[in-house]
Amino acid sequence: MDLLIVNPNSTASMTRTIEAAAKAVAAPGTRIVAATSQAGPASIEGYYDEALSVPGLLAEIREGERAGARAAVIACFDDTGLDAARAMARIPVLGICEAALSLAAFVARRFTVVTTAEAARVPVEDLVARYGMAGRARVRAAGMSVLSLEDPTSGSGELLRAEIRAALTQDHAEAIVLGCAGMADLARRLSEEFGVPVIDGVSAAVKQAEALAALGLFTSKRGAYAAPSPKRYSGAMASFAPMPSGTE
Amino acid sequence: MDLLIVNPNSTASMTRTIEAAAKAVAAPGTRIVAATSQAGPASIEGYYDEALSVPGLLAEIREGERAGARAAVIACFDDTGLDAARAMARIPVLGICEAALSLAAFVARRFTVVTTAEAARVPVEDLVARYGMAGRARVRAAGMSVLSLEDPTSGSGELLRAEIRAALTQDHAEAIVLGCAGMADLARRLSEEFGVPVIDGVSAAVKQAEALAALGLFTSKRGAYAAPSPKRYSGAMASFAPMPSGTE
Amino acid sequence: MDLLIVNPNSTASMTRTIEAAAKAVAAPGTRIVAATSQAGPASIEGYYDEALSVPGLLAEIREGERAGARAAVIACFDDTGLDAARAMARIPVLGICEAALSLAAFVARRFTVVTTAEAARVPVEDLVARYGMAGRARVRAAGMSVLSLEDPTSGSGELLRAEIRAALTQDHAEAIVLGCAGMADLARRLSEEFGVPVIDGVSAAVKQAEALAALGLFTSKRGAYAAPSPKRYSGAMASFAPMPSGTE
Amino acid sequence: MDLLIVNPNSTASMTRTIEAAAKAVAAPGTRIVAATSQAGPASIEGYYDEALSVPGLLAEIREGERAGARAAVIACFDDTGLDAARAMARIPVLGICEAALSLAAFVARRFTVVTTAEAARVPVEDLVARYGMAGRARVRAAGMSVLSLEDPTSGSGELLRAEIRAALTQDHAEAIVLGCAGMADLARRLSEEFGVPVIDGVSAAVKQAEALAALGLFTSKRGAYAAPSPKRYSGAMASFAPMPSGTE
Amino acid sequence: MDLLIVNPNSTASMTRTIEAAAKAVAAPGTRIVAATSQAGPASIEGYYDEALSVPGLLAEIREGERAGARAAVIACFDDTGLDAARAMARIPVLGICEAALSLAAFVARRFTVVTTAEAARVPVEDLVARYGMAGRARVRAAGMSVLSLEDPTSGSGELLRAEIRAALTQDHAEAIVLGCAGMADLARRLSEEFGVPVIDGVSAAVKQAEALAALGLFTSKRGAYAAPSPKRYSGAMASFAPMPSGTE
Amino acid sequence: MDLLIVNPNSTASMTRTIEAAAKAVAAPGTRIVAATSQAGPASIEGYYDEALSVPGLLAEIREGERAGARAAVIACFDDTGLDAARAMARIPVLGICEAALSLAAFVARRFTVVTTAEAARVPVEDLVARYGMAGRARVRAAGMSVLSLEDPTSGSGELLRAEIRAALTQDHAEAIVLGCAGMADLARRLSEEFGVPVIDGVSAAVKQAEALAALGLFTSKRGAYAAPSPKRYSGAMASFAPMPSGTE
Structure with a gap:
């Protein structure tokens, strides 16, 4: 098909x-x-x-x-x-987003979405509420532009990792959802690095x-x-x- | 201005x-x-x-x-x-919608939005929730098209009145919000007819x-x-x- | 009228x-x-x-x-x-309060109410929930008495500004609501100072x-x-x- | 004491x-x-x-x-x-109200409050929400005045019983809360009549x-x-x- | 695997x-x-x-x-x-249940779960709330035992169909979720009969x-x-x- | 009895x-x-x-x-x-838990549950939501095992006190609920120490x-x-x- x-x-x-x-x-x-x-x-x-x-x-x-x-x-x-x-x-x-949240809910009771720019944070928070996950999921912005994900010299990887670390320690996150289609290639590697499920919405x-x-x-x-x-x-x-x- | x-x-x-x-x-x-x-x-x-x-x-x-x-x-x-x-x-x-709901909330604790077509009902219900009124406001569709409001022979006025009556008796509505811009001219007349505040979003x-x-x-x-x-x-x-x- | x-x-x-x-x-x-x-x-x-x-x-x-x-x-x-x-x-x-929250909701998706004394914080939080804004608005108390607002030597202005600063940085507030009638004269000045909408309930x-x-x-x-x-x-x-x- | x-x-x-x-x-x-x-x-x-x-x-x-x-x-x-x-x-x-709801919650998952006059219904609904029971409890008004409870010829007993019957069949109520202090003497008798817990707030x-x-x-x-x-x-x-x- | x-x-x-x-x-x-x-x-x-x-x-x-x-x-x-x-x-x-609700949410905004016995209705309502679907999904019980589903002479099929019909007309359901593992074989047939998505949790x-x-x-x-x-x-x-x- | x-x-x-x-x-x-x-x-x-x-x-x-x-x-x-x-x-x-939360709600508008191990925190958070207290009560884990409460040399008392202190200053808790049956003997002493109601679920x-x-x-x-x-x-x-x- x-x-x-x-x-x-x-x-x-x-x-x-x-x-x-x-x-x-x-x-x-x-x-x-x-x-x-x-x-x-x-x-x-x-x-x-x-x-x-x-x-x-x-x-x-x-x-x-x-x-x-x-x-x-x-x-x-x-x-x-x-x-x-x-x-x-x-x-x-x-x-x-809907797809990633629904899979995250199968493997964790609490999780955090890490998105890119601050301007995307509130829209994603609203989606989290719309999908009935407001009590289970938090949203963080890593403070980078979407297009910087395409540029290996931008330091976006480090910003993302720092935010994941904050999610694990401050939010008690049990899993991470990557909040941008441009992060689709990173899920498996980050999951191994951090030892928690990391979910990419595209897959x-x-x-x-x-x-x-x-x-x-x-x-x-x-x-x-x-x-x-x-x-x-x-x-x-x-x-x-x-x-x-x-x-x- | x-x-x-x-x-x-x-x-x-x-x-x-x-x-x-x-x-x-x-x-x-x-x-x-x-x-x-x-x-x-x-x-x-x-x-x-x-x-x-x-x-x-x-x-x-x-x-x-x-x-x-x-x-x-x-x-x-x-x-x-x-x-x-x-x-x-x-x-x-x-x-x-946001403007009408916020004024309705000043004059009634419970109210009903009467919109046109069934296809508009769920979108309006979602707005009502988004604006924090899910516990106070219900949404009804009068079962007519938007454009029929422009046609005096369409019977849309009767459909609207029937739905307002249902809102008053079945929902215990204390006020009515007209859920379509095309109803903007009807608010005062309906308010007099039904003896409750009727709120039009445009005004x-x-x-x-x-x-x-x-x-x-x-x-x-x-x-x-x-x-x-x-x-x-x-x-x-x-x-x-x-x-x-x-x-x- | x-x-x-x-x-x-x-x-x-x-x-x-x-x-x-x-x-x-x-x-x-x-x-x-x-x-x-x-x-x-x-x-x-x-x-x-x-x-x-x-x-x-x-x-x-x-x-x-x-x-x-x-x-x-x-x-x-x-x-x-x-x-x-x-x-x-x-x-x-x-x-x-109701009036201020409803106007704030027109110009910002997330905002913070800054009120006076700690004893007023929970009552205002309950109002925020009652008006359907629990997911959008936070409440902070600046730690001062209502009557100190009438006394220019009380330092209440500085306490208020410090709390606004905290709201902007910690709550990601997009607008500020002044949570006391006694602050009615401060909205425009604070709005200019902080570069965000500052809303006074009286007006x-x-x-x-x-x-x-x-x-x-x-x-x-x-x-x-x-x-x-x-x-x-x-x-x-x-x-x-x-x-x-x-x-x- | x-x-x-x-x-x-x-x-x-x-x-x-x-x-x-x-x-x-x-x-x-x-x-x-x-x-x-x-x-x-x-x-x-x-x-x-x-x-x-x-x-x-x-x-x-x-x-x-x-x-x-x-x-x-x-x-x-x-x-x-x-x-x-x-x-x-x-x-x-x-x-x-708070006391009755908290006891009702120990003996039933869904219950209905039956209060007196229609004017009391929405205030009680708001209390039910305030006490965190909005998903579990409904509120009905029996359509009688508070003082009619003091008058054995008023027919208030029949109105109350009719509303309890409606709660059981239409709301799937598992227990009944009597929504007026003036009903304090009726709980045991109604509980026996209807075969469900009937809770009076005073006791x-x-x-x-x-x-x-x-x-x-x-x-x-x-x-x-x-x-x-x-x-x-x-x-x-x-x-x-x-x-x-x-x-x- | x-x-x-x-x-x-x-x-x-x-x-x-x-x-x-x-x-x-x-x-x-x-x-x-x-x-x-x-x-x-x-x-x-x-x-x-x-x-x-x-x-x-x-x-x-x-x-x-x-x-x-x-x-x-x-x-x-x-x-x-x-x-x-x-x-x-x-x-x-x-x-x-979790799996069925998450798929239903992809193909409909409002839907109804039809389960078997009345004793199962409230537990399923609680699950619906737990999974964040309380505003989107209703629960109905068809008034039959689980084991009657195994018995072709029990009339359980008719009870189920009657409840689906009620869901469509009274709840404005856009899709149906079958609320019992024993109904797993019925989804496709019912979907064709009623012209809406019918979702079975097992599959x-x-x-x-x-x-x-x-x-x-x-x-x-x-x-x-x-x-x-x-x-x-x-x-x-x-x-x-x-x-x-x-x-x- | x-x-x-x-x-x-x-x-x-x-x-x-x-x-x-x-x-x-x-x-x-x-x-x-x-x-x-x-x-x-x-x-x-x-x-x-x-x-x-x-x-x-x-x-x-x-x-x-x-x-x-x-x-x-x-x-x-x-x-x-x-x-x-x-x-x-x-x-x-x-x-x-249900009993403690319902009594806490009579003497405080905001309170914090202090439980033992981190693994118990989310289950208790879910109970708090189930009992309608999500807006009023927070849950903290003191980071100790249940059985350490039985051992006077385990330092569990200090861990518990530290978490109560955090609840008072960071959560603005007005009362404390002890989140483990094994703490049943500590309520009165802690209430005197901290000057707030401390509620034990067993009693x-x-x-x-x-x-x-x-x-x-x-x-x-x-x-x-x-x-x-x-x-x-x-x-x-x-x-x-x-x-x-x-x-x-």
């Missing part, structure tokens, strides 16, 4: 990191189809970048579903556009997407994720107009 | 309803500047419409702030794009925006609503790239 | 501070009517002072409503007697009261705030007996 | 009902001292009556503590004035007060219940001024 | 239903090892059965881990003994267990799930004494 | 500490019957010990109820097996059990604590099979 994984920022090198992490854990029958958004920010840090990455992201998911993908993963830890994508698509769509979402597909599950089209009713969209968004059901 | 009110859907007749409601309550010194989104859905019903209305909405707010507006109101009850707009703008930005937001402006308050640029860091935006979103601070 | 603002403690100099803050932000058509409680504590610090200020406070609001006030503000950050006043009055009644409540009045909203008389049923009151409270509706 | 039980409304016949219920369960060494408030409403139904019963109530508790009572019970299900009384007194003070509070006294526990004077700091009280409240510690 | 699935009740026919459901969804490389508890109740309905099934369950998991299982699933919807098993084992242990847990194994994740041994410290166990429990680490 | 108090660990010296604490506070008419579990761990620290102590504990409670005990106390701060015991027994069953539960008995209250047999339905139990658990009602 084809599993679409969309990098909703436009930085292709980050897509390659994500794709590699996805391929490293994909089951034999899964073909990872990685896509980079064609419209949007070079990185997603905070609410503004988040919102403006959604149309480009939705375009990729729509395209991927038409091309036969059996599930889709949004590879940004803010779970940008997740509800919109679920309303649009019939295939399951997963956010990497978590790939496995959960495979799980949903294997069980024949699709997004409910009843209630909150009902298909959008047909209507006119104007201007730059005209191409996104929902079609009357049956015409697609 | 100029107060920008943006209809994030592209239906100009609804903008006129909103504008009239805003003007009816504006203070003498307030000039209402109503704008219709140039890009997006004809109406906003559910997560998909919501997400795709955001770029058009942000463009109007950016434009309005540059033109000297002192505050902005997003005239859609889903508070679409609210966090993104706050991160982008320095002027206060208000959502009509609530206009008054709260005037309040913030009068107090000299602006959106905090520290933490969650910090200005987006400068970066490249690609494709159809290129024009939204945040500029280095100081260059604007 | 007349807007009644009641200082529920009996310190007239504090009423003057409150009145000045209210007048500084009142709209042209608003006449601020400030009243000092004739019965109760010289300052309100903790649950005991709170409870015993209520009859004096209610007397002022009843009097003010009879004299034609269109809304009332209770100028104590503990929102003393708020529910009782709403049950008694038909005009809207606002607490300055917040004045503007929200004007908003409610402009929208024609009154306290719901259905449910929790229904007019008290007629009954005998004995002893020192005899004058508070609710009258059969229609006789007033 | 002397156990003070204060009826904060001024209806002496209700005090006798309460006193009898208290005496029926008091331990051999406990002397029940019942007091009727000398100032306040004839019954407490809703926020207004609640607030105005507090000074009269506090006067009785202060008097009782001076006279040597070892604990005090506030015999009104709204737990009127509870925090103020705890700040004032060193002896433990119990509310009958619950008497036993919990005895428990606290036997364990040598007093109200903490650190933090929220610290003794009020000495200050002037004016007007009708002058006699309530807290004295400098040591002078009493 | 070997995936252990333990039926914590002693009814072997139910183990076969569970095993078949597990095998139907297992990945090619997964060998399902199904075990029936050798000590405990014939079915688990309520807290008492739950607690007494734990030692037998833990024995099977300990045995299975020693025999090389890479993950374990507890096939009872009450997630009986889950925390104890996680503290004991290093391999991941999954409960079928959900198998896929999540495979996911954790594929990612190299183990239960955290830091904090809540730290290995029990070595100590003496007496009587019938002697064989469960934790061994000093390193001796096993 | 006979009041059964069960030490669910097998260490008889700890039973003697518990028994002495219970006898010290028991009312004249109460006969304390202390029992040590005949099967299970020497001490209970964390989820694994907890679960495996339940059958031995239930056996003692069943035996005690048959022998005429009027109420039972589970003397382990994890409230091990509480729900199962309530489903099994008709007499009231109390956990010492709290004894008094609450007496309260329930005096009020004629029994565990509800409707809903969550309904008697387990008759069924076969196999293997080592065979003797626990619930009997058809009426046969016992």
Whole structure:
């Protein structure tokens, strides 16, 4: 089966990191189809970048579903556009934050998410609450930019490790969740270094997407994720107009 | 002062309803500047419409702030794009759901939001929880489309009244919040009919925006609503790239 | 319109501070009517002072409503007697804590209330929870008495500033709420000093009261705030007996 | 030991009902001292009556503590004035709602409070939330006045029974809490009739007060219940001024 | 890899239903090892059965881990003994309630769990709250015994369908979670019948267990799930004494 | 009346500490019957010990109820097996954590539980949340083993005092709850030392059990604590099979 994984920022090198992490854990029958958004920010840090990455992201998911993908993963830890994508698509769509938190909850009672920039901390805290983990998970920002993860000379690795250390000693964290798609390649190494489960959202979402597909599950089209009713969209968004059901 | 009110859907007749409601309550010194989104859905019903209305909405707010507006109101009850707009703008930005709930809380301990379509119910329930009102407010959908509000022959008025009656008897509602910008002209009449406070979000937001402006308050640029860091935006979103601070 | 603002403690100099803050932000058509409680504590610090200020406070609001006030503000950050006043009055009644928190929520996602004495901290924490802000707002006590705010030689300004600094660095606060009516004159100066929104409850409540009045909203008389049923009151409270509706 | 039980409304016949219920369960060494408030409403139904019963109530508790009572019970299900009384007194003070809920939680996982008038329902719901039972307990109003409980011809017994039946079938209630001090004499009979635990707050509070006294526990004077700091009280409240510690 | 699935009740026919459901969804490389508890109740309905099934369950998991299982699933919807098993084992242990809820959350915003007997309803409600889903999921009991699911003449299928219908119309459920391991074979058929996702916990847990194994994740041994410290166990429990680490 | 108090660990010296604490506070008419579990761990620290102590504990409670005990106390701060015991027994069953928290709530608004080992901290945090105290109570571990409390040379007293000091200064605790049955003899002395209420669960539960008995209250047999339905139990658990009602 084809599993679409969309990098909703436009930085292709980050897509390659994500794709590699996805391929490293994909089951034999899964073909990872990685896509980079064609419209949007070079990185997603905070609410503004988040919102403006959604149309480009939705375009990729729509395209991927038409091309036969059996599930889709949004590879940004803010779970940008997740509800919109679920309303649009019939295939399951997963956010990497939601996926990582749900796996962390299986192996630890208390854990800490370590994200990148301070601007991402509150949005992730809100997600943690939305997913019902407010009493179990804390969020820390390592004080670095998303793109610095792509640069081996940036010192981002040290900032990340320092924050993990603080999580273990100050938060009594039992496991660590890496709070950025750009950290997808670091989970195993950090887990060995620190001796606790370290969970990366990209690989978590790939496995959960495979799980949903294997069980024949699709997004409910009843209630909150009902298909959008047909209507006119104007201007730059005209191409996104929902079609009357049956015409697609 | 100029107060920008943006209809994030592209239906100009609804903008006129909103504008009239805003003007009816504006203070003498307030000039209402109503704008219709140039890009997006004809109406906003559910997560998909919501997400795709955001770029058009942000463009109007950016434009309005540059033109000297002192505050902005997003005239859609889903508070679409609210966090993104706050991160982008320095002027206060208000959502009509948040504004209506906060005024309702001053005049009642329990109240019910009556919205339009079933697809809007869960998104509004999530907003109610986000604004800390989950224990005080219920949400009902009257089972009608947003655009039917513009059509006097649609029977939407009767559907709305029936749902208000149910809220009073079954939910023990003490006040009613109208859960759609398109209902902005109905609040006073319904309040007289039912003998309880009926709150419309558009007029609530206009008054709260005037309040913030009068107090000299602006959106905090520290933490969650910090200005987006400068970066490249690609494709159809290129024009939204945040500029280095100081260059604007 | 007349807007009644009641200082529920009996310190007239504090009423003057409150009145000045209210007048500084009142709209042209608003006449601020400030009243000092004739019965109760010289300052309100903790649950005991709170409870015993209520009859004096209610007397002022009843009097003010009879004299034609269109809304009332209770100028104590503990929102003393708020529910009782709403049950008694038909005009809207606002607490300055509730008003300040609701405005802070428009300009910041996380904020900190800085109050005076340690004895006031837990009561304010309980209010923050009651208003649905427990996940967004913290409460700090600056370790000073309410009346020291009236004394320029008390060092209270420095204690307040130190606590604001702690809120910004330790709580990641994005905005500050001043947690005492006696701080009403300090908001603008502190906002400039610290570069974040600083919100004073007195001025917040004045503007929200004007908003409610402009929208024609009154306290719901259905449910929790229904007019008290007629009954005998004995002893020192005899004058508070609710009258059969229609006789007033 | 002397156990003070204060009826904060001024209806002496209700005090006798309460006193009898208290005496029926008091331990051999406990002397029940019942007091009727000398100032306040004839019954407490809703926020207004609640607030105005507090000074009269506090006067009785202060008097009782001076006279040597070892604990005090506030015999009104709204737990009127509870925090103020705890700040004032060193002896433990119990509310009958808090006491009843805590005992109900020992014998059932889900239960329903049946109170009297609709105006009391929301205040009790707020107490249930305050005591951490929002997920376990529902509140129903039987639609009768408090004083009708004193009148055998009023039909209040039937209204109460009908509401208990509804609680059992519709709420899946496993136990019933009687939500008014005036029902103190009915618990055992209703428990036998319905075959589930029926808990009366007056007797619950008497036993919990005895428990606290036997364990040598007093109200903490650190933090929220610290003794009020000495200050002037004016007007009708002058006699309530807290004295400098040591002078009493 | 070997995936252990333990039926914590002693009814072997139910183990076969569970095993078949597990095998139907297992990945090619997964060998399902199904075990029936050798000590405990014939079915688990309520807290008492739950607690007494734990030692037998833990024995099977300990045995299975020693025999090389890479993950374990507890096939009872009450997630009986889950925390104890996680503290004991290093391999991941999954409960079928937790697993089902986490998958349901990916395909629906609101859903309903339909369990068997009324005695199981409150325990499952408590699990729903523990897993952070209290605002999203309701629990219904179909009013039948667990063992009746094994008997085609019992009418249990009709009871289940009636409750699903009620969930869809009254709860606005968007998906259904089957709240008993004995329903594991019904999910696909019911999903087709009702046109919404129907999720069975056994298959959900198998896929999540495979996911954790594929990612190299183990239960955290830091904090809540730290290995029990070595100590003496007496009587019938002697064989469960934790061994000093390193001796096993 | 006979009041059964069960030490669910097998260490008889700890039973003697518990028994002495219970006898010290028991009312004249109460006969304390202390029992040590005949099967299970020497001490209970964390989820694994907890679960495996339940059958031995239930056996003692069943035996005690048959022998005429009027109420039972589970003397382990994890409230091990509480729900199962309530489903099994008709007499009231109390956990010492639940009992201690409910008394602490009468004398303080904020308090801290100080428990023994780090492995016990999260389980107690979960209990605090279950009992609705998450906003009021914190949990600290003093970093010592349960059995060290029995050894005067272990330095456990100093560790406990240090943690109490931290609770007072860092948590603003107004009262302290001792989070281990083995600390039952220390409450009065520590209360005098620190000048705040210090609450021991064993004595709290004894008094609450007496309260329930005096009020004629029994565990509800409707809903969550309904008697387990008759069924076969196999293997080592065979003797626990619930009997058809009426046969016992």
